[in-house]
Amino acid sequence: MKKNFLPIAINIAGEKILIIGGGQSAWKKIHILKRFGADVEVVALEVCDEIRNSGILYRQKSYEKQDLKGYLMFYSCTNNPDLDRQIAQDGREAGVLVNIHDQPELCQFVSPAIYQQGNIRVAVSSNAEDVFESIRLRNEIKDYLENKNKKQ
Ligand SMILES: C[C@@]1(CC(=O)O)C2=NC(=C\c3[nH]c(c(CCC(=O)O)c3CC(=O)O)Cc3[nH]c(c(CC(=O)O)c3CCC(=O)O)/C=C3\N/C(=C\2)[C@@H](CCC(=O)O)[C@]3(C)CC(=O)O)/[C@H]1CCC(=O)O
Ligand SMILES: NC(=O)c1ccc[n+]([C@@H]2O[C@H](COP(=O)([O-])OP(=O)(O)OC[C@H]3O[C@@H](n4cnc5c(N)ncnc54)[C@H](O)[C@@H]3O)[C@@H](O)[C@H]2O)c1
Helix, strand or coil: CCCCCCCCCCCCCCCEEEEECCCHHHHHHHHHHHHCCCEEEEEECCCCHHHHCCCCEEEECCCCHHHHCCCCEEEECCCCHHHHHHHHHHHHHHCCEEEECCCHHHCCCCCCEEEEECCEEEEECCCCCCHHHHHHHHHHHHHHHHHHHHHC
């Protein structure tokens, strides 16, 4: 069935979120999730220096299905498409929300391009069809809001 993503806002402050994989893609996700107060943990064969030095809890090991237990959701950022397909299936079976890096057809949720001004958050999504258009439009909205504030 064709994907049809509902944009919702989800509270992640203090919620346990797992990242599988420890490269730069994982680090970008972690950075955003920490900004919103999530309790982020990592499972990866290898982690990059940024993750190693961040104070985040990481377990250096090969992924296993039981690693998903107890998390609200997870992001898989491995460099192995076959493993990602398995992880997507495991997540559905375990009832933990699935995101597979840059593979929207395997995802239960995707991330919009965001702009935040205090409690106002603007999120632009393209139903995972055109992320560059999402980013472009978010930047236009950001410019609009910042100019409007300057005039006030
Ligand atoms: C908005 C943002 C949020 C975030 O990631 O948190 C986000 N991507 C960001 C950045 C970014 N993404 C890409 C580059 C190019 C450079 C690079 O390749 O590294 C950069 C720029 C960069 O990295 O700086 C390439 C890319 N991304 C996806 C694919 C695959 C595909 O489209 O199929 C391809 C290959 C496309 C191609 O080459 O054609 C897929 C997704 N990207 C999404 C979100 C989701 C859909 C959102 C929607 O509905 O529009 C989804 C499905 C991921 C998901 O959520 O699962 C974040 C904005 C950062 C900011 O705020 O500025
Ligand atoms: N770096 C980027 O900006 C970027 C952009 C677009 C797409 N991608 C794609 O996103 C994916 C991740 O990118 P990256 O640059 O972070 O990759 P990376 O190779 O730096 O990191 C992959 C991570 O997955 C881990 N991993 C692999 N197999 C594992 C297993 N069995 N168990 C546990 N951990 C395992 C590795 O240890 C490593 O930490 C790749 O598929 C890449 O092609 C990356």
